[in-house]
Amino acid sequence: TAGELGRDMGWEIYAVGGFVRDILLGRPNSDLDLVVEGDAIAYARRMADLLGGRIKAHVKFKTAVVILADGQRVDVATARLEYYEYPAAMPTVELSSIKMDLYRRDFTINALALRINPGRFGQLVDFFGAEQDMKNKVIRVLHSLSFVEDPTRILRAIRFERRFDFQIGGQTLRLIKNALSLDLFSKLSGTRILHELQLIMVEENPLACLNRMQELGILEAIHPLLKLSGERMQVLMELVKVNNWYKLLYQKPEAEPWKLHLLGLTMGIKRDQIGQITSRLRLTAREERDFILLRDQIGEALMKLMSWREDRSRLSRLCAILRPIPLEGVLFLMARSKKEHIRRNISQYLNRLRDITSDVTGDDLKTLGIRPGPAYTTILARVLDAKIDGRATSREDQLRLVER
Ligand code: CTP
Secondary structure, rough: HHHHHHHHHOEEEEOOOHHHHHHHHHHOOOOOEEEOOEEEEHHHHHHHHHHEEEEEEEEOOOOOEEEEOOOOOEEEOOOOOOOOOOOOOOOOOOHHHHHHHHHHOOHHHOEEEEEEEOOOOOOOOOOOHHHHHHHHEEEEEEEOOHHHHOOHHHHHHHHHHHHOEEEOOOOHHHHHHHHHHHHHHHHHHHHHHHHHHHHHHHHOOHHHHHHHHHHHHHHHHHHOOOOOOOHHHHHHHHHHHHHHHHHOOOOOOOOOOHHHHHHHHOOOHHHHHHHHHHHHHHOOOOHHEEEHHHHHHHHHHHHHHHOOOOHHHHHHHHHHOOEEEEEEEHHHHHHHOOOHHHHHHHHHHOOHHHHOOOOHHHHHHHOOOOOOHHHHHHHHHHHHHHOOOOOOOOOHHHHHHHHO
16 A cells, blocks of 8 residues: 555655545545655655556656556655745744645645554644644634735635635634735736636535625735626526536536636626736637637627527527527526526527437438539528428428428
């Protein structure tokens, strides 16, 4: 095992971070993080040899990932002994390397280690009162410079708070407010903010996180246009419901959570201002273009849907409106529509209509003596529409349509 290998190499090995936290909280977690009081890369190499896997090493950071044959990954880091970057935070002397390693981390609940060497296997290493914090359900930083060191931890604090239904501790909350008043967020790159937002959007309850962000003024700190108004919240709540419904259909592809939520969060922002948000979040040029297009498509579709009347014979028209729009946009339209019949028919579209194909093929057209060319597309589209609208359900009916 990993512990025996450590003993054989003469090093103490610890399981650390979320892995230990989740064991103590009784929650599933598949990522194993190890810290070696020794040479992590050498250790990882031996582990990969023994278990039949490969490693990716970062020599500069003295870390490695072991990728096992079954695809499972184990992160291995070297407990750092080097001089601490923030001398004011804590004296470096007399600290064991594992303590230093844990001290660099974000919150007490993430700063736990579990010894795994034989003889000590399962011993909990808790320097900072994490067990107590878990009992009291609090998120607490290890030192007062934590958010200065890394402002993304503010978003992490909220994510863990809402995920575990904990509370951010009093002092930690003051440090967050202090960091916000120092405008530390403005120094944070859009890429890192977007990454943290993406992690929030895949949480079980992203809206609780967004609410908390609004409450603490974090959304506005990211960009003044990002506010969680009542109307946006309403639509976001619908959006989550609609997306949960959609996920139950087990259809591919799934919606990208960040796109969905960003649609809700930017609702009502003018087209010429949206670039401010996309550039703050450092979307790639392509993502930005797609996002702006998506919003345009939604706006256009909303207009068209207003005049769409529910009628079996007009379902092909609905399909024509929705087909060009990426899934996130269709889900958004469904969430956004106040009219029940529109929602019902969009759900029909996702469930069934969009998968209908005509029973006539290009080969059939050839057999009928029609010369291959752009006309094929038009004819096949017309046949498909007829099938969707129930005017030509059988293949014979559809072929008859072509002949006319
Ligand atoms: N960490 C940190 N500061 C950050 C990000 C991470 O101190 N800004 C530390 C935390 O101690 C965390 C560890 O690095 O435990 C690994 O982070 P991550 O991969 O995000 O894992 P988890 O804590 O397991 O989070 P999740 O459950 O969301 O995967």
